[in-house]
Amino acid sequence: MKNQPGGLTIRNVSKRYANGVQALHNVSLDIPPGMYGLLGPNGAGKSTLMRTLATLQEPDAGHIFLGDLDVVNQKEAVRQTLGYLPQEFGVYPKASAEELLDYFAVLKGITNRAVRRATTEALLRQTNLWDKRKQKLGGFSGGMKQRFGVAVALLGNPRLLIVDEPTAGLDPAERVRFLNLLSELGENSVVILSTHIVEDVSELCTNMAIINQGHILLEAEPQQAVASLRGCIWRKLTDKRALPALEQEHQVISAKLLSGRTLVHVFSPDMPGHGFEPVEPDLEDVYFSAMTGCFTAVSQQPKAEGITL
Numbered sequence: 042m043k044n045q046p047g048g049l050t051i052r053n054v055s056k057r058y059a060n061g062v063q064a065l066h067n068v069s070l071d072i073p074p075g076m077y078g079l080l081g082p083n084g085a086g087k088s089t090l091m092r093t094l095a096t097l098q099e100p101d102a103g104h105i106f107l108g109d110l111d112v113v114n115q116k117e118a119v120r121q122t123l124g125y126l127p128q129e130f131g132v133y134p135k136a137s138a139e140e141l142l143d144y145f146a147v148l149k150g151i152t153n154r155a156v157r158r159a160t161t162e163a164l165l166r167q168t169n170l171w172d173k174r175k176q177k178l179g180g181f182s183g184g185m186k187q188r189f190g191v192a193v194a195l196l197g198n199p200r201l202l203i204v205d206e207p208t209a210g211l212d213p214a215e216r217v218r219f220l221n222l223l224s225e226l227g228e229n230s231v232v233i234l235s236t237h238i239v240e241d242v243s244e245l246c247t248n249m250a251i252i253n254q255g256h257i258l259l260e261a262e263p264q265q266a267v268a269s270l271r272g273c274i275w276r277k278l279t280d281k282r283a284l285p286a287l288e289q290e291h292q293v294i295s296a297k298l299l300s301g302r303t304l305v306h307v308f309s310p311d312m313p314g315h316g317f318e319p320v321e322p323d324l325e326d327v328y329f330s331a332m333t334g335c336f337t338a339v340s341q342q343p344k345a346e347g348i349t350l
Contacts, residue, residue, distance in 0.1 A: 047074050088128060239328050243324040249264075294333050
């Protein structure tokens with residue numbers, strides 16, 4: 042198996058829990074340095090894969106390499122170069138941001154006080170929390186807590202940074218601030234953004250994979266995946282009552298309310314019929330097409346270079 046220099050190589054990883062749930066089925070991915078989106082619904086297996094990459098649990102089968110580091114068998118070495126922001130993480134509400142980050146820096150092995158002080162200041166400035174450094178974490182908003190979590194995850198300049206569902210629950214302004222921060226981090230390391238929010242991946246990631254029920258459905262560059270759907274997505278505004286009949290006749294990939302009516306997106310290589318109009322696809326169409334199996338049809342056509350179907 043050839044490992045990517047500086048990247049993450051995942052081969053044939055499977056995980057079954059004691060309750061019988063098969064969370065990952067033979068997952069293989071090549072993740073280069075930069076921002077990488079792992080997109081899928083809740084329960085798709087994203088968090089299981091993230092915890093496995095973060096050395097918090099072992100796979101039942103398969104191999105994972107970060108460059109030349111064996112993630113499964115060299116856990117301590119991996120942890121020295123890993124930053125992890127889980128979906129749920131606790132803070133000490135009575136500690137200030139500066140105090141707690143200093144404490145985590147000691148745990149990370151930064152024992153020199155001057156180096157630690159400089160590191161703490163740099164990270165709090167990078168996450169736009171320097172002016173709030175004396176404030177107790179219990180008074181932080183959701184977005185501020187997430188940015189503090191990134192500051193903790195960045196201690197030690199990690200080669201691999203994992204963020205799991207980071208924008209869930211954030212208001213629009215906090216989400217924008219947080220995504221702007223993440224976009225600055227993918228220049229020299231692998232940054233994996235695990236999310237069920239399509240817009241997060243669309244705005245940030247140069248590479249992505251879609252996962253559902255533990256299976257990788259699609260691995261692609263977002264813009265190339267969108268381009269591969271051109272001419273295959275059609276829309277129609279209809280009544281909700283007509284939706285079951287449309288689903289019988291066409292490959293409906295999504296339906297959502299618009300001004301009291303239902304806007305339907307249909308996958309079809311040809312004009313699906315009266316009342317439909319072509320629509321320029323976006324990453325949401327890619328996501329729903331993959332989830333409904335429509336990329337099987339796309340794969341029969343000439344593929345855009347770089348797309349794995």
